Amino acid sequence: MTTTQAIAHQLAEVINRYSTDYIEARFEESQTSYISYRGRELDSIGRASAIGGNVRAMVKGAWGFVSFNDFNELPGRVELAIRQAQFAGNEESQLAPAEPVVDTSAMAQDKNPVVIPLAEKKQLLDEYNDIIWHTPKLQTAIIDYGDSYKKVIFLNSLGSYIEQDRADVTLRLTAIATQDNEVQQAGLSLGSRGDFSLIQGRHQQVGQMAQLAVELLSAPQVKGGEYTVVLDPVLAGVFAHEAFGHLSESDFVYENDRVRQIMTLGRRFGSDELNIVDNATIPGLRGSYKYDDEGVPATKTYLITEGKLVGRLHSRETAAKMKEKPTGNARAINYCYPPIVRMTNTYIEPGAASFDELIGDIKEGIYVKNWYGGTTSMEMFTFSAGEAYMIRHGKLAEPLRPVVLTGNVFTTLMNIDGIGNDLEMNQGGGCGKGEQVPLPVSNGSPHIRIRHCLVGGR
Ligand SMILES: [Zn+2]
Structure with a gap:
């Protein structure tokens, strides 16, 4: 011993x-x-x-x-x-x-x-x-x-x-x-x-x-405006975590009247094809564990099922206060901090479309890859993509200078009209909340297509 x-x-x-x-x-x-x-x-x-x-x-x-x-x-x-x-x-x-x-x-x-x-x-x-x-x-x-x-x-x-x-x-x-x-x-x-x-x-x-x-250095700047955008698994996964996932953390929901009103269980947030999950039970991922830092077993928690809000992430305290079940999401970055409600491995579940099908009927759009940086403020987000390409007549075309995507997370979720079949988990990220940063998490998604997305140059 x-x-x-x-x-x-x-x-x-x-x-x-x-x-x-x-x-x-x-x-x-x-x-x-x-x-x-x-x-x-x-x-x-x-x-x-x-x-x-x-x-x-x-x-x-x-x-x-x-x-x-x-x-x-x-x-x-x-x-x-x-x-x-x-x-x-x-x-x-x-x-x-x-x-x-x-x-x-x-x-x-x-x-x-x-x-x-x-x-x-x-x-x-x-x-x-x-x-x-x-x-x-x-x-x-x-x-x-x-x-x-x-x-x-x-x-x-x-x-x-x-x-x-x-x-x-x-x-x-x-x-x-x-x-x-x-x-x-x-x-x-x-x-x-x-x-x-x-x-x-x-x-x-x-x-x-x-x-x-x-x-x-020699790529052209995008002409700002509204485009149909296809996100790669890395950027779509970060979107699921940063723009949506943090709003599912119940300490935040409980303490914030406005968020509590928006995040009403049963409310429609996207198409029937949209499913978003936080899952700490997948072996080998950076956000996985057997028990959280309150000794509650890890769970797979559906946040959105068939487009509707069905769950959120809890500690024992937030679960009691909101009269819901604990989900095993109380985590601390180390012994210096108490556990707070955190995500684990957060992802959009795969749909049916191939990448070619997602871009196939886009006359003029943008393919954005990789996460470069960004901020969120309540339901508004601004994300910089690390890489971007024009999509012309259903095909990938010239590379662009890095672009910025801006929007309201709920409008954007509603505008997702294509979900790929190629789920990938990105293990490179770390999550910050309050002083507790970086917490090991992973994010993931298949390629997704979003209509009417506001795109600007960096
Ligand atoms: Zn985070």
Whole structure:
């Protein structure tokens, strides 16, 4: 038994002696490694490890939360969390019922990428960096690699005791090309649930990314206006997550009258062909897990079925307050934070159309690929695509400078009139909410076609 396990077991035995409505604790041991390049040079390389935990207590509807690094401080920290909750509590505690779970089998599921020698990781990144630097007109490059392996023990006053592990790998590359006063860039985001081999052998993709940055220098700017637009799985997946998914997070829905009115279950948001899901139960994806950070089993939650809003994402608290069922979506980025309602793997389910069918009857439209950046504000979104091509008479035509898509998410969902059969999950993203960023998630979609989409130049 490790020290952390021994301490967790001790706490599990005494946790019910405290006077609370609910109390839980989370202990974490993590290892990370990182390598980054700025320009041609290595910027940083190293490894780190951390150990810590937290206690969260609920008394009369209020939470107390305290994190710590030194396990010797634990008794005092437990009492502090309880005092915080007692001080603020003045109503009835509401938490949706959850079954106690005892499970230590979720440990040692993931490969630990941190143990792969740094030299081996650096060798791969050197190769990618060389490819970028050998591309003519390339001005500079940015490369950020990170991996982690984390063991987490969770216990609560219901009698749950869960040991889980989680591994993560991310690689983000950006190539920047210049000519005269022009600057263009292209990026590639890769990730996996701890499997380093999934970011190996991407030399060709890295070369294409660098080449794209150069080609954009001479590409024409789009003529702004309304177009029929086809989104690739990456951009459509980001749209599902950023524009729609965050509005399905029940803490946000509960606290925001306007969103609560809009997000009425049963309301039509799209065509019969539209299904949007958040699913933490798919093995091997970055957003997957067996239990969330409240010890609730992961679920597959339909948000939209056949065009209608049918569900949303919950913690135990939001489920109780909204009189719905918990969905196992309470997540924290690490032990320093309490869990909040988050997405996992969010995607649009595949339809029937092939890519050729989607573009086949478009006289003049735009094919947009890849995510470059963007913002959302309530139901409005502005997204930059990393790549864009004209569609002319049913065929892909000339490349364009990167474009910006702007719109209202609900109008845009209604305007989806074609859903491809080629679902792909993008593992390169990270989600931010409040201070908790980046949380490992994945997004996905097949190609989708949207009518009347407002397109402008970057
Ligand atoms: Zn997000």
